[in-house]
Every structure is written in C-alpha cells, then in structure tokens.
Amino acid sequence: MKFIKYEEVINQLSFSEAIQVMKSCFYDYEQGQISQSERRVECLPDGSTQNIFAMMPAYLGSKRFFGAKMITAFPGNRTQGLPSHQGVILLFESTNGYPVAAIDANAVTWIRTAAVSALATDYLAKADAMNLTLIGAGQQASSHLAAIKSVRPLRRVFVYDLDQDRSQAFVAQMRQTYPELKFFHCSTVEAAVCDSEIICTLTSSKEPFLKGEWIAPGTHVNAIGTFTPTTRELTSHLMEGSRIYVDDYGAALRESGDLLLPIQEGVITTDAIKGTLGELVTEKTVGRSSDLEITVFNAVGLAIEDLCCAEYLFQKTGGR
Ligand SMILES: NC(=O)c1ccc[n+]([C@@H]2O[C@H](COP(=O)([O-])OP(=O)(O)OC[C@H]3O[C@@H](n4cnc5c(N)ncnc54)[C@H](O)[C@@H]3O)[C@@H](O)[C@H]2O)c1
Incomplete structure (x- = not known):
C-alpha cells in the first residue's frame, strides 16, 4: 500500500x-x-x-x-x-x-474544502468581486484565500477571528505571501464584512455571528465552519434574505444548523434552497440573477x- x-x-x-x-x-x-x-x-x-x-x-x-x-x-x-x-x-x-x-x-481536507468553496464562488459571486472576508483565521483561512484568489481578481482581504492574536499573526504571514494584496485586521465582524463582496465563515462557533444587516447587496457567503444540526454561523435573518445553495440536499438537511435552525423557527422552508453545487455544475439550476442578490453556499463537506x-x-x- x-x-x-x-x-x-x-x-x-x-x-x-x-x-x-x-x-x-x-x-x-x-x-x-x-x-x-x-x-x-x-x-x-x-x-x-x-x-x-x-x-x-x-x-x-x-x-x-x-x-x-x-x-x-x-x-x-x-x-x-x-x-x-x-x-x-x-x-x-x-x-x-x-x-x-x-x-x-x-x-x-485543507485543500478540497477551499476548492469546493472556490468552485461555488465561481458560480455564485459577482464576476468582478475583488474584496474577500475571512472570518476565522485558522487552517481553512489560508487555503480559502489561495483557492478563491484563483477564481476572482482579489485586491483586499478583511480578516476577523475571536482570537485577535491569531488573526493578527495570520495577516502578518499573508502579507508576506501575497504582497500584491491589501490585508485588514478587523476588530469586529461588522467591520470585516461591511465592505466585502465574498465572505467565508470558517469558525467552530456554536452561535450565529454573521448578520444580514451588515452585508452589502450582491455579496456571496461561503458558510463552511459548522456541520451539526445545533450549531450555526449565520443568523436566521441573513438566511431569510438570501438565495441559498448547498453541497448536497440530504447532508445539508441532516447536518446543517445554518439551515435546520431557521427552518425550525419557521423563518425559511426547504424551498429557500435554490440548488446544489452539482446542479450548478451540470447547469440544471442557475446562480445569482442580479448583482444585488445575496447568495449563500452552505457546505457540510462530503466524502x-x-x-x-x-x-x-x-x-x-x-x-x-
Ligand atoms: N464544511 C466543510 O467541509 C469543512 C471542512 C473542514 C473544516 N470545517 C470546519 O471549518 C471550521 C474551520 O476549520 P479550521 O480547520 O480552520 O479550524 P481551526 O480550529 O484551525 O480555526 C477555527 C478558528 O475559528 C475561530 N473562531 C471560533 N469561533 C469564532 C467566532 N465566533 N468568531 C470568529 N472566529 C471564531 C477560532 O479562534 C479559530 O482561530 C471548523 O469548525 C471545521 O470543523 C468544515
């Protein structure tokens, strides 16, 4: 072997x-x-x-x-x-x-998770999106930056982590790796997302922290961090106002608290899911229909x- x-x-x-x-x-x-x-x-x-x-x-x-x-x-x-x-x-x-x-x-896992997010970003983000936010400056942050940089002409990257030392260290390291990009170490989630066009949530948070009212029209969100029915990163209000895509219907409706909790609260129904990544790739469904929609790709990760x-x-x- x-x-x-x-x-x-x-x-x-x-x-x-x-x-x-x-x-x-x-x-x-x-x-x-x-x-x-x-x-x-x-x-x-x-x-x-x-x-x-x-x-x-x-x-x-x-x-x-x-x-x-x-x-x-x-x-x-x-x-x-x-x-x-x-x-x-x-x-x-x-x-x-x-x-x-x-x-x-x-x-x-480090590479494929970011590659899946980048593929979804390519289908769902605005074609000229150049501002990226990374929430959670752990392992997945560097792979998401590298992968998304290969599908969009990034210029500015905003970073937030609950552990401010970690996000500062991440920003310092990324400035060395990508001198052509401008990095911003942010002290709140709101500051990290309000000027962004692509947001990746990459945390092990149990509570929702990303609010719809902070996000500009036309933003694309990759919600990657949580994969259990009782944990989530996005508020119900954000889910309610978004065009939602998933990696797999079955897995998402078994495991994703980002979907299951707003469904339980009666804020959205399963009809809010507009398609899967496979349906986008095979052109069975379409992505964003205007530069004003907020799109969410919610991935739990697949074998x-x-x-x-x-x-x-x-x-x-x-x-x-
Ligand atoms: N969907 C998938 O396919 C997939 C694949 C791999 C990892 N994940 C998940 O993605 C998450 C990130 O993975 P990783 O390997 O980078 O983990 P990691 O432990 O290296 O980093 C997670 C970071 O999130 C930060 N954090 C936790 N709660 C936060 C909050 N409320 N706000 C801001 N920052 C917060 C932590 O301080 C830490 O720096 C994990 O929960 C992991 O299980 C999902």
Whole structure:
C-alpha cells in the first residue's frame, strides 16, 4: 500500500487542480455516477462535548475506487500546536477490493474544502468581486484565500477571528505571501464584512455571528465552519434574505444548523434552497440573477470530495 503524506499532498495537489477535480466530482455525483453513504459523526465520550470522530465512505464506480475518510476534529488542538483536523483516507480498487493507498486527510481536507468553496464562488459571486472576508483565521483561512484568489481578481482581504492574536499573526504571514494584496485586521465582524463582496465563515462557533444587516447587496457567503444540526454561523435573518445553495440536499438537511435552525423557527422552508453545487455544475439550476442578490453556499463537506482527491493523488503519483 502506498502512503501519501501531508507534504506530498500539498506538493501534488494545487488549488487550481483541486478545483477541476471538485468540478468533475460534483458533475459525476449529479449524474449518479458516484455515490456516498451517510457519514457517521460521533462526539467522543471524553467529557469535552466538542471532540469529534467522523467516518465518511464513498464509492466512485465499479472501474474506479472506493474508500473512506476517517478524521478527528479537536478544536482545542491549537493550544498544543496541533492541527484541529487529523486523519487518513483509505483508498481501495473497485475491481478487486485491494487497498492501494493511505493518504493524509488533514492535507486533503485543507485543500478540497477551499476548492469546493472556490468552485461555488465561481458560480455564485459577482464576476468582478475583488474584496474577500475571512472570518476565522485558522487552517481553512489560508487555503480559502489561495483557492478563491484563483477564481476572482482579489485586491483586499478583511480578516476577523475571536482570537485577535491569531488573526493578527495570520495577516502578518499573508502579507508576506501575497504582497500584491491589501490585508485588514478587523476588530469586529461588522467591520470585516461591511465592505466585502465574498465572505467565508470558517469558525467552530456554536452561535450565529454573521448578520444580514451588515452585508452589502450582491455579496456571496461561503458558510463552511459548522456541520451539526445545533450549531450555526449565520443568523436566521441573513438566511431569510438570501438565495441559498448547498453541497448536497440530504447532508445539508441532516447536518446543517445554518439551515435546520431557521427552518425550525419557521423563518425559511426547504424551498429557500435554490440548488446544489452539482446542479450548478451540470447547469440544471442557475446562480445569482442580479448583482444585488445575496447568495449563500452552505457546505457540510462530503466524502465524495475526499475520495475524488485521493484517487487523483494516487494516479498522479504513479498509481500502484
Ligand atoms: N464544511 C466543510 O467541509 C469543512 C471542512 C473542514 C473544516 N470545517 C470546519 O471549518 C471550521 C474551520 O476549520 P479550521 O480547520 O480552520 O479550524 P481551526 O480550529 O484551525 O480555526 C477555527 C478558528 O475559528 C475561530 N473562531 C471560533 N469561533 C469564532 C467566532 N465566533 N468568531 C470568529 N472566529 C471564531 C477560532 O479562534 C479559530 O482561530 C471548523 O469548525 C471545521 O470543523 C468544515
């Protein structure tokens, strides 16, 4: 069995490649050529109520591969200098069930999540959007910046994190990496979003913090951080006023508090969901219809994304 470690994943899977892999992935999923089972997400019985173990299986077809991502999310890990997400993707050949590769899941998750957001941004954000906000300056912030920069002509980036030291350090590092961009370290969410056109919420917050009244008409929001029925990042009022898209109807309506909580409150119904990323990619649905609409892409993360990246990496590094 081949092992593809963190550095090799980072070196072999660029953001522009990952966006193309995700485009094919959502196309195939929408056409029914690939499938996934409901993932199992368990809160570990360690008394913390926040440490998660998830098992995410997917099948890419009888002549391709299948397998699963097994991943942990320990939000408190940063205090020990460890990533919040760690795990492995196991890849098997569909023709004979042979296990061909074990791939670092933290690196794949870092890249594929941002690539999916960038793909959604490409379909939903205004064509000339150049101002990006990152709320949450953790691992996903740098990958979202890199991926979204490859689909829109970014000029200004606003950053907010509850941990102000973390967002300051992030901004200092990104100024070195992207001297052509202007970075703003913001001390409130409102200051970070009021001049923006693309907002990514990338936090482990349990309470909604992004309000509709702070956001300019025409803004696109990628809501990525939460994936349990009782946690959310966006207020019901923002959801009510937005054109909403999801990564998958079933997964979103099982797991996304951003959707389920406003539905429970009677503020929106499932009709508020205008489509999936697969429907956008296959042109079964349309994106924004004016430069004034607020669009929201709400993603809980799918096993097909991990397995498609794993297959790509396995083949790119020479296969068996
Ligand atoms: N949807 C998906 O496919 C997907 C994939 C990967 C990660 N995630 C989730 O995205 C989130 C970010 O991932 P990460 O790896 O960057 O995590 P991380 O732990 O590295 O960073 C999270 C950051 O959010 C900040 N934060 C928490 N609450 C906040 C709030 N209310 N306002 C502002 N900042 C706040 C924290 O201080 C931290 O810096 C996590 O919740 C993770 O589980 C989702």
